Amino acid sequence: MVLLEKLKLSKPLVRAMTDAGYLGPKEIQLKTMSRILGAQDIIAIAPQGSGKTSTYVLGSLMRLKYGFEEAPRALVLVPDKEHVLAVIERYELLNKNKTIRIVGLYPEGGMESQMNALADGADIVVATPDRARAIYLKLGLNLNKIMMFIVDDAAEIVKRGMQLPVAELARSIVKCQHLIFTDVFHDKLNLLTSQFMNQATTFEIDDLGEQKLETIDQILYKVPDFKTKVNLLNLLLKDKDVFSKVLVFVNTRLTAEKVFKSLFKYLDKEIAIYKPLFFDHPGFDLIDDFKQSEDTRILLVADDLKESLDLNDIPFIFHLEMPLEMETFIGRIVKNTSIESGEALAISFATDLELSMVKKIEQAIGLPIPLAELPEDLVIEKDKPKKTVKTEVQETESGSAFHAKKQSNIKDYNYSSREKAKMKFKNR
Template sequence: MSFEDLGLSAPLLRAIADAGYTAPTPIQSQAIPAVLTGGDLLAGAQTGTGKTAGFTLPLLEKLASAGPAHPRVIRALILTPTRELAAQVEESVRVYGKYLSLKSLVIFGGVGMNPQIDALRRGVDILVATPGRLLDLHQQGEVNLRHVSFFVLDEADRMLDMGFIHDIRKVLAILPPEKQSLLFSATFSDEIKALAERLLKSPRIIEVARRNATADTIAQKVHPVDRDRKRELLTHLIERHDWHQVLVFTRMKHGANRLVEYLDKHGISAMAIHGNKSQSARTRALSEFKAGTLRVLVATDIAARGIDIDQLPHVVNFELPNVPEDYVHRIGRTGRAGAEGEAVSLVCVDEEGFLADIERLIKRPLPREVVPGFEPDPHAKAEPIQLGRRVLHGAPGARGSEPARSPSPRSAAPRNGRGTPRKADDRPARSRSR
């Protein structure tokens, strides 16, 4: 099948060709005709399957065929969980819509409001937004959503993980009841199904990959290692195999910072992205990493959402996630669109329980490979893992967590039910944004 077979117009086909794409991915070949036909859509697709084009292309087609609105008003709203993903989606809108007379805008927290307000006042057809900044600007009367006819909720599972369910409900309450709605999610949990029932009307359901599956193009392996030798082992692997463009995951922001310091000290260029980094610092790190001038990008799970890099060869789990679904999201950064990739996990005795949970989820054992010179101590005892104000027990059979101390209500960070800190910089915060 080709893009010509999907019913897209000449300007879009020209832009697709300019971008170097010749054939649609499975999610694109199913989602594009479904959206063009009309009706709501519930789509299950893993990261890296081409889902962004799966909804941006038909939205552009339908808006262009409807003709310009006078005055120019927001007719399509795309809601994403993070700044990086919002920027990536809006970039796709501009790339594919380059030969159309449609205007798009991305808005998110962490940057000044005034330029966004100015752009909104000049008129926008397609708005890509994170929930917090969207609600901030709507409350100030700067966002008019009364004319929205297309609504996309992207990465819905991550939205819920980050605690955005209340913000999503607020957005739904201010959107017109009559619209075409699309919900994209990597997994179909009970919470996602409940959200879909609230948002979608008799949706068509598309699921292009087995739920919680990992791509066959990703070579996965585990390197057992003592907890205090992980940084040394990572440095060894990067240098020995001459790795470039390595995306490394840590659990916590301060752990990412310490790892960057260690790698820099050992002559490996590295930068970190997480919620405490300014938007300019995050943009610079991503730009240098994509360009190949930065060798290692160290990220937390939430900050890495939206990283879209063709041919990313290596993903390293410096620390295993305590939520097994996050493993699937992490390694989905590599092995995209048929390209081969490698996902390496450095696992100490504290994390063997997490590893067992991951293998249970993906329904396959991960091969273990001890690196010579980094043999783990066979007598090492598992220790609890500190995760913010919680203590995780990741040893086999020691499931669950407990509070490390009793934080005061003022200092306690909002968290979802699984203990993942909710990201603060994209929720409404009146005093912060001004």
Template sequence: MSQALFSSLPLPPALLTNLKTIGYQEMTAIQQQSLPLALDGKDLIAKAKTGSGKTAAFSIPMLTKIRQRFFGCQALVLCPTRELATQVANEIRKLARYQQNIKVVTLCGGQPIGPQIGSLAHGAHIVVGTPGRIQDHLRKRTLSLEKVSTLVLDEADRMLDMGFIDAIENIIDHTPDYRQTLLFSATYPKGIRQLSDRFQNEPEEVTVESVHSHQHIAQSFYQADHHEKPEVLHKLLSHFQPASCVIFCNTRQVCKDVGIELYDHGYKPLVLHGDLDQKERDQMLVRFSNNSSNILIATDVAARGLDIDDLACVINYDLSRDPEVHVHRIGRTGRAGKEGLAFTLYTSKEHYKLERVAEILQSELSESDPGHLPKPKTEATKAPMVTLAIDGGRKHKVRPGDILGALTGDAGIAGDQVGKINVFDFVAYVAIKRESARRALSRLEQGKIKGRKFKVRRL
């Protein structure tokens, strides 16, 4: 498909100018296929993965229908996780800059409901949220969906995986029949078809192949029965020493077991699972993305919303039951032309599954002998950064520049020793090179940020 420009679409001139300003000129494959249909008012069922440009594909048609003067909810976007909902809401705000006063409200669990009720009382044109919290607001009657003209189900397959089907059906029942329904999913399990059949009106189907080819990913498959897997995993980590690695397991319990196993070998892995509260989850994702921890162990559901641009390695400790999920997992590495590693462990009973993976990847699989891997080195490599947590955030008017200034000002820490700074409502995290962590902690403990003293701790 040849590249098409946004200017070829029947969009308001102010929207086209804004798209150009934020660097949107050529459409991605999903935008090229879905925008003309969605702008024409059609319902869509679109197969597209994270990073394909799907947010703009559903946001642009949605924004063209918003009536500014009416402050009721006119568009609803359902997402599986808070991270994805936040990401989507931020993208919509950027795209909506061409119109004045378009209010986008994010409604997710793991956050106090009071401030959300306050935001809704002032009106909202677009609501982005997770099914559980949207249901809470519907029960409390703090949200009305009677005037919704666009409903978007983003990463619908993941919402079904997470058991949200009843919540989704209940939410849709609160919306008018005349709405436009846009359904986006990375895979098409049976449940997606049933959802579409029930709630969509003669939907057009759009499919876009994987966001990036796998030519930059070196894949190897190792046969290892359950009792052999921990040793093979240790050998892979020790031999390849990836700068960042996500280890996928099929269950929460296996995640925990692998975490204990690696900890015993001197690693400091992060284990991401559904038992964590939102603050713990945020903290883990920050530590992994800022290079303070180089190993993250997760199930597919727990890894949703994890968007690491530069992931060196993916290890499938368990082979996924669904070959499409396997492709989605390994597609997190080898991005933007960089080389990536993907290792998969499978048991002798699972050999038949490899054929399905080979079929979907359209390539022969490289099966390797775990016996050829060298014995593990004695010491596990440490992550290059350390995270410091500061008990002050956006609500205290703390900004990244304030933290950087407190660290580097007046003969402080050199700027190149400071990594990513993430500021949340009530807490901020700053990554510091390991060798400077002690000095940085001492400097923040003794100094002030924005003229105030805040508690600081090393994670």
């Protein structure tokens, strides 16, 4: 068994970890701690529960050692208030040095009280990006002494569209160590970190452990956007011989209606909606009626109906969108061993912003979802050439109010104010 002393932390921190119930260091701590203590930039990719938060909490407490300045020396950015409070709680659990002051900033509550807390002195600030930026612009957050800039749950921050405040805060700091912790690292996150990080070392922990659940076969398509998802669905479902009976899950009934309109152009009577919003759209109120239908082979189902459906004897289950709750997805892919049924395949589409949910599902079932290659003839929306609208320039006819300029009044030069001043004084 690896001992906590392997992390080369101070004795008070090792004692605090022991008191908190840590029996040994996590893999991510063993891989990254020496780099963190050496003030190097790192990107750590690891699933939930792998010890990411405790890693940077221990690293920052070790680097700061004690409180002595009014301005903060570490800024930790997290997605929301719940994360702010959870991180502060972790600091309080492991911080035995009471001279280190920790302040939380989040949208709820008055900004003045949070600015007053900063004015009283803070060594570590744990904040949401939007609130930290707002207080910084009001000159309430001093970034001049920042040594460590930490972004936790970075993929979730990108998903919530808070890239701008993160980038602005990072660029406002002249020089510091950057630490990024995330469960997935995708193109959108890379675009954010590349604005302020250079030559960062990347560590990836991908320990799924043993397979915990027996599931039906699965494949995953990674796509850039929702329109490309619909294009891919259209392309696959054209094969009537293979996709004889299909359930397509989306998150909302409005999305189901939107997808129906797109697919109906090509599939006509072969597609229907489960409990449709509009009476003029073909649909079913019972899943058994769909199973027995000879004409309809595709049924769109919205997750917000929150109904448990009997999926036995349906060979293909599509997730056009990753469900908002992990349990919803897992309930559909776990094999029902008590009932004999034919083979089934779950096909999921995920954008960059949905990869965090994919990772959580893989962690829960203890099995990676195989990644499938996109078909060559798939139309990817972001690669489509944009339509250029030609604007015709209409020649204005000279009417009675139009007079051509005299040749002597036509100016083919444009002097700057500086040149005009020179000419003025030259003629004096």
